[in-house]
Amino acid sequence: MADEEEDIPRPVGANQEDIDLTDETQDFRFLDKLTVNASGAASLPKRGQKDFESHDTKLQSDTLEASRQAMHNVLSWTRVHTEKSRILGMYHPESNMAYVEKVKTKHFENMGKAKGGKEWLLPEEALFLIERGSMDCRWPVNKSNGENEEELTIEDGAPMSLQAAYAAFIGFEGGVGGKLTLEMFTVYSGLKRAGYFVFRAGCWDDDRGTLQPLAHHQDPNKAGGYLSRFFTEIWRRISTHMYPIPKANLQFGPLVKPGLYRSYADVYRLLQIIPTHDRTAPPKFHLESDPNNPFRIHYDVYKSGTGKFRKAHRGPPDFRVAVINARETSLPTADQLNDLLATTPYDPASPQDQMYKKLKHGSRNVILAVVDNGIPSYIRFSDSDFSDIKLYERNGRIPRGKGGGRGRGGGRGRGRGRGR
Amino acid sequence: MASTAHQPSNSPVQSSDVADAGAKGVPKDNGKPNVPREKRPNYAQIHSRPLPIDVYPLPAFIPHNPLSIVRVAIALISQTLWPPISPLVIHEAYFSSQTLSIHVTDPQSVRALWEQGFWGKGSLSRSEPRWLDMEKRKRGLKAMQTSEEYTAQRRRERRQFKLERARLEREAIEEQRRAEARLAEASSLDATGNDAEPTTSDGVVQTEALISKVDAASMSEPEFVPADDDVTKETEEDLVAESSVEDGPFEIQNQEHLQLTMEEAFFLSYALGALKVERQGIHQSSSQLLRLFCASSTFSTLQSPQTLEEVLPRTPIFGNPIAPDNPFLLKYVVFHHFRSLGWVVRANIKFAVDFLLYNRGPAFSHAEFAVMVLPSYSHPYWSETTERREECKKKESRDWWWLHRVNRVQGLAHKSLMLVYVEVPPPWDKGGQSQDGKLDVGDILKRYKVREFVLGRWTPNRHRG
Numbered sequence: 097m098a099d100e101e102e103d104i105p106r107p108v109g110a111n112q113e114d115i116d117l118t119d120e121t122q123d124f125r126f127l128d129k130l131t132v133n134a135s136g137a138a139s140l141p142k143r144g145q146k147d148f149e150s151h152d153t154k155l156q157s158d159t160l161e162a163s164r165q166a167m168h169n170v171l172s173w174t175r176v177h178t179e180k181s182r183i184l185g186m187y188h189p190e191s192n193m194a195y196v197e198k199v200k201t202k203h204f205e206n207m208g209k210a211k212g213g214k215e216w217l218l219p220e221e222a223l224f225l226i227e228r229g230s231m232d233c234r235w236p237v238n239k240s241n242g243e244n245e246e247e248l249t250i251e252d253g254a255p256m257s258l259q260a261a262y263a264a265f266i267g268f269e270g271g272v273g274g275k276l277t278l279e280m281f282t283v284y285s286g287l288k289r290a291g292y293f294v295f296r297a298g299c300w301d302d303d304r305g306t307l308q309p310l311a312h313h314q315d316p317n318k319a320g321g322y323l324s325r326f327f328t329e330i331w332r333r334i335s336t337h338m339y340p341i342p343k344a345n346l347q348f349g350p351l352v353k354p355g356l357y358r359s360y361a362d363v364y365r366l367l368q369i370i371p372t373h374d375r376t377a378p379p380k381f382h383l384e385s386d387p388n389n390p391f392r393i394h395y396d397v398y399k400s401g402t403g404k405f406r407k408a409h410r411g412p413p414d415f416r417v418a419v420i421n422a423r424e425t426s427l428p429t430a431d432q433l434n435d436l437l438a439t440t441p442y443d444p445a446s447p448q449d450q451m452y453k454k455l456k457h458g459s460r461n462v463i464l465a466v467v468d469n470g471i472p473s474y475i476r477f478s479d480s481d482f483s484d485i486k487l488y489e490r491n492g493r494i495p496r497g498k499g500g501g502r503g504r505g506g507g508r509g510r511g512r513g514r515g516r
Numbered sequence: 517m518a519s520t521a522h523q524p525s526n527s528p529v530q531s532s533d534v535a536d537a538g539a540k541g542v543p544k545d546n547g548k549p550n551v552p553r554e555k556r557p558n559y560a561q562i563h564s565r566p567l568p569i570d571v572y573p574l575p576a577f578i579p580h581n582p583l584s585i586v587r588v589a590i591a592l593i594s595q596t597l598w599p600p601i602s603p604l605v606i607h608e609a610y611f612s613s614q615t616l617s618i619h620v621t622d623p624q625s626v627r628a629l630w631e632q633g634f635w636g637k638g639s640l641s642r643s644e645p646r647w648l649d650m651e652k653r654k655r656g657l658k659a660m661q662t663s664e665e666y667t668a669q670r671r672r673e674r675r676q677f678k679l680e681r682a683r684l685e686r687e688a689i690e691e692q693r694r695a696e697a698r699l700a701e702a703s704s705l706d707a708t709g710n711d712a713e714p715t716t717s718d719g720v721v722q723t724e725a726l727i728s729k730v731d732a733a734s735m736s737e738p739e740f741v742p743a744d745d746d747v748t749k750e751t752e753e754d755l756v757a758e759s760s761v762e763d764g765p766f767e768i769q770n771q772e773h774l775q776l777t778m779e780e781a782f783f784l785s786y787a788l789g790a791l792k793v794e795r796q797g798i799h800q801s802s803s804q805l806l807r808l809f810c811a812s813s814t815f816s817t818l819q820s821p822q823t824l825e826e827v828l829p830r831t832p833i834f835g836n837p838i839a840p841d842n843p844f845l846l847k848y849v850v851f852h853h854f855r856s857l858g859w860v861v862r863a864n865i866k867f868a869v870d871f872l873l874y875n876r877g878p879a880f881s882h883a884e885f886a887v888m889v890l891p892s893y894s895h896p897y898w899s900e901t902t903e904r905r906e907e908c909k910k911k912e913s914r915d916w917w918w919l920h921r922v923n924r925v926q927g928l929a930h931k932s933l934m935l936v937y938v939e940v941p942p943p944w945d946k947g948g949q950s951q952d953g954k955l956d957v958g959d960i961l962k963r964y965k966v967r968e969f970v971l972g973r974w975t976p977n978r979h980r981g
Contacts, residue, residue, distance in 0.1 A: 153692045290976040346958025349802040350789025354601045357571045367787055367856035369958060370849055373967035382894060399980055415979070426913040430892035430937035430967060452884050456932055456970050463974050466916050473920060474974035480934070482968050487858030487875060488566070 175229075183231040185222060186250045192269050194222035194233055197250065203230060206293040206400075206407050218296065219265035219276050220284045226261045227285065233261060279467040280394055280419045286472055287417070293398040293405060297416065303385045304392055305439030308460075310378055341366060364488040375459055375481045379438035382431040390425045391436045393418050393462065415463050416440055422468035436462055437479050451490065455480050559879045566858070566876070568632040568790040570602040603790040609781065611795040616812050618781035618793055620774040629774060634860050634877045635784065636776040643862075643878065647772035655768070777863045778809040778844055779851040786957055787852065803955040811836070813844035837945040840963075841891050841911065846938045847871075849964040850889050853936075861887075868925045869933070885970070886931045888922060889938060890914070892967075897942035923971060932970055939965040 150156065181201050185194040195214040196204075203225060208215040217225065225231035234253025256264070269275050287294045299305035345351050351366050383389070396413035398405065418436060428436065437460045445457035458478025465472045572595060575587040607625035609618045620626055620636065626645050629635040638645025646662045653662065776784070776791075784791035786802040793800050800808060838845070847870060854861045860874040864886070872883035893899075893908035926933040941963035945955070 151689045151693075153689060154696045155692050287976060291980045292976070341958075343958075347956045349786035349957060351787045351958075352569060352603075352789055354603060354789065356595060356599050357569065357602060358573050359571055360566055360569075363567060363569055363571065364856060364858055367852070369961055370853040370856065371962060371965045372853065373965065401980055415974075420916070422916040426915050427890075427919055429894075429912050430890075430939065431894050433937075433969060434967075455885075456972060458970055466920075468916070473916075474976065475919070475923065476972045476974040478970050478972075480968050480970040482854070482857060485857075489858075 177229065181230070183225060184250050185217065185225070185231050185233040186253055187222075187233055187235055187256060187264065188216075189236065191216075192219055192265065193217060194219075194231075196231075201230065206398075206405060208407075219269060220281050223261055223265045223281060224285050224288055226256070226258060235260075277419070277421070278470075279421050279465075279472075282467055282470050283417065283419045283465045283472050284395065287395070287397055291400050293400055293407075293410075295396045295398075295407070295410065295413075297393045297396050299393060299439065303387045304381075304389060304435065307379055307381070307438050308441045310376070311442045311444075341369070361486075361488055364486070368483075372481075372483045375479065375484075379434075381435050381438060383435050389432070389435075390420060391418055391428050391432045393436070393439060395419070397463075412441065416461075417463045417465050417474075420464050420466045422466045422473075433477065437477070451485055455482065455485065562631055563634075563877055563879060565632040566860075567788060568603055568605075568607070568628060568635075568784070569788060570600070570604055572600055572602075603788065606789070607784075607791050609776065609791055609793050611781075611793055611800070611808065612775075613812070615775065616778070616815075618776040618778065620776065623770060626772075626774040629776075629784075634862065634874070634879075635780050636774040638772050639775050640772045645772050645774055648768065648770045651768050657768075778812065779848045779861075779863070782806070782809060782848055783852060783855055787855075802957050806955055806957055806960075807838065809844045809848075810838045810842045813842060814839075837943070840943050840945075841893075841940045845960075845964070846889055846891055846940075849938050849961060850887060850936050850966060852961065853966050854887070867929060867931065868922050872931070873934075883931055885934050886926045886929075887934050887936055889936050892937040892939050894939050895942055898940070919971075923973065927973055932972060935969045935971060937967045937969070939967070 183196055183201060183203070184198075185196045187194050194217045196208070196217065197214055199208075199215050204215055207221045207224075208217050210216075222231065222233060226233050233256040234250055235256055237252050237254065266276055266278055266281060284294055297305070341351060342353075345353055346369070351369065352363055357363050393416045395417040396410075397415040397417055398410060399414045440460045440462050442459060443461065444459045445454040449457070456478065458480040461476060461478035464475050464477060466475060467473075572591075575584065575591055577588055578584040605625070605628065607620060607629060608622065609620045609625075612619050619639075620629060626636075626638075630644055636645075637643050638647060640647035641650075642664055644663065646664065649662050650664060653665065781791060781793055782802075782805055785793055785805060793805055795808065851861050851871065854871070854873055860877045861871050862874065862878070862883075863870065864872040864883075867886055869886040870889045871887040873885040873887060874883045875881050891911060893912060897904075898908045899905050923933045944960060944963060
């Protein structure tokens with residue numbers, strides 16, 4: 097039994113990134129603490145352990161009861177909708193959107209679009225507000241009963257139920273591939289509730305996004321003047337000198353003919369014959385434009401904790417999310433991934449970063465939200481250029497101490513949770 | 517039981533331990549008997565050569581030491597007159613059709629291949645060939661520990677610790693029960709009515725005490741050396757000595773051989789020229805090896821009642837043309853790619869992937885990347901006809917559950933999953949009919965193209981900013 101348990105590596109303190117809080121069992125007593133000192137400095141309470149079997153002590157049953165009571169307290173909290181924050185919206189069947197005439201709440205700081213004196217809400221935004229209980233949406237009234245249009249106000253409309261809202265807002269949108277699906281709404285509302293600002297990507301209505309060119313990373317060279325450019329060019333030629341490999345070596349091997357070699361870097365350079373994807377070349381699409389292509393960027397996602405946010409000037413997003421239906425698609429092919437990543441901007445890691453971090457960050461990245469029956473799983477795909485980092489050159493440089501020679505410092509406190 | 521609870525208490529002990537060991541490792545003047553515990557072997561020295569090839573760097577020229585130029589000159593002259601040739605040794609191995617692997621039996625070759633680039637696996641060991649050491653130790657001939665034994669010991673200690681912890685917990689519960697029983701008695705005697713309140717508060721105080729007790733127990737958990745399962749606890753001298761050991765009462769014959777995967781063997785022979793592979797006593801050329809390995813990789817005993825040797829013709833030229841998406845070729849292309857960048861690539865089914873990438877090698881660091889090889893039929897040839905398209909789609913497609921399975925394993929093992937797509941060229945092999953069936957290996961390898969994507973789980977709770 098002990099062996100089995102041991103073979104499952106567990107998270108170690110050093111690597112907080114990989115711990116997913118949702119994987120833990122919950123002790124709801126912490127909710128109680130949250131409500132108790134909600135006014136003070138908010139420090140997240142520690143979660144307790146969970147007992148899996150009853151050992152008929154009063155302590156245990158008390159703990160359980162306290163937990164239940166805490167959950168009950170939170171749920172029984174009277175939630176009040178004040179008149180001030182009530183949003184009254186009207187469904188607009190022609191555009192499958194909803195509009196609000198008087199903007200009152202903070203929601204509109206990061207959703208909606210002002211047009212013609214009204215604030216227009218996209219289907220997912222309207223549905224999100226309705227589901228949240230923040231908006232009272234109305235059906236438009238039939239205009240044929242003789243009354244004047246001007247006299248009709250939103251209040252005259254028939255209230256829309258949540259069920260009706262789901263039926264009305266999902267799947268009835270115009271546009272080729274940009275139809276709102278239930279999966280997209282799941283991802284949208286999930287990210288909103290997690291505290292992000294979520295907007296439709298610019299290419300929502302298009303068959304696919306536009307190609308994002310390479311960044312002009314030659315700029316620093318140009319700024320340095322001709323002389324420095326001349327020397328960098330010479331240095332580049334010296335350092336990346338490729339030995340031509342004789343054809344006979346290539347044909348029948350060995351690539352490394354018996355002989356005299358001055359460094360391992362020379363040997364490794366001889367070995368490099370496998371072509372790789374050229375990431376310095378401008379990106380291009382491999383597939384035909386297809387409105388049914390499931391791999392497209394749907395949402396631009398912004399972190400919420402970073403200062404003032406203006407929806408009109410929101411700048412480049414922090415994350416780009418493509419929503420995938422797990423049941424209808426399979427893992428993207430290389431072409432599909434290429435085309436998807438070509439529509440994301442060139443975003444390399446900073447040069448100061450550690451090697452592993454750089455490799456994981458990649459030159460372009462996208463987050464796929466794979467939704468299976470309402471459960472999203474987010475996976476980050478990054479286009480990493482491994483041939484850009486020559487490990488043999490790095491290892492040649494670093495002097496190694498005698499004491500065990502455990503490579504980089506980062507390898508230390510990682511403990512035994514890692515397998516080989 | 518929440519197993520993470522005791523974890524953090526372990527790491528500070530461990531890191532200070534490592535720092536300590538590091539300080540001891542600094543070469544000081546000898547004579548100080550300051551080695552209370554076993555010394556780690558000097559892996560940097562043992563594995564100083566990343567490939568089974570020797571290099572001869574020129575001595576450094578030091579400007580303020582004019583004599584150093586003489587050293588450079590001497591080295592230059594002697595090396596032009598008597599040029600050293602590397603690889604010095606060409607190791608010998610044979611292809612085993614039963615295990616579909618390549619066996620190296622010469623003990624010196626086995627050692628050299630392991631030390632110079634971590635090639636292969638000991639047939640009776642977990643990875644480094646250590647069977648002889650384990651056996652000697654079992655019979656008391658040797659005081660050193662092997663990594664397998666080390667793991668076993670660690671597991672014993674761990675189990676002991678868990679039993680101890682469980683016992684403490686049981687005791688805590690027992691104590692709690694007794695305390696509650698006492699309280700119940702007291703309250704029934706008192707019969708004052710308001711006894712509920714003191715019970716709980718008292719209970720809380722007691723739990724705190726018990727929890728701290730359990731915590732204290734977990735603090736005393738046996739400490740562990742930073743885990744490298746591959747790491748062995750021995751110095752090179754012992755290894756050299758062992759091959760000709762005669763000091764024991766009886767001699768143990770080494771029953772172990774090194775087994776190379778087909779990718780490793782092909783790289784060693786085709787790319788480095790440091791290995792000669794024989795099959796049925798006949799030395800195989802690169803072209804023959806490629807055909808042999810490609811044929812072996814698609815061979816399955818489930819489909820045919822014969823053995824591989826019966827299926828393969830005895831002539832060096834095999835009749836069937838090699839499919840361009842042959843599994844061996846796809847994997848080899850990826851293997852070669854990462855090896856040529858300096859990574860130590862090791863096949864690993866234990867982590868549900870094709871390869872693991874180590875920086876310098878398993879003795880130095882944990883693998884950071886786990887590689888899964890996927891074919892990509894991007895070439896227009898593959899979408900020319902509908903049948904071809906259908907077939908490729910079938911070969912390409914993996915569902916999302918597949919990806920999540922693989923990725924979850926990597927997440928738990930703290931590795932990053934990498935999908936490597938290999939672009940499959942149109943068919944290039946005409947079979948044995950043309951040009952004596954000889955293959956231009958370099959030309960073939962250059963038709964394939966690799967592209968790496970690194971994957972990671974993204975949790976919304978962590979990136980809000």
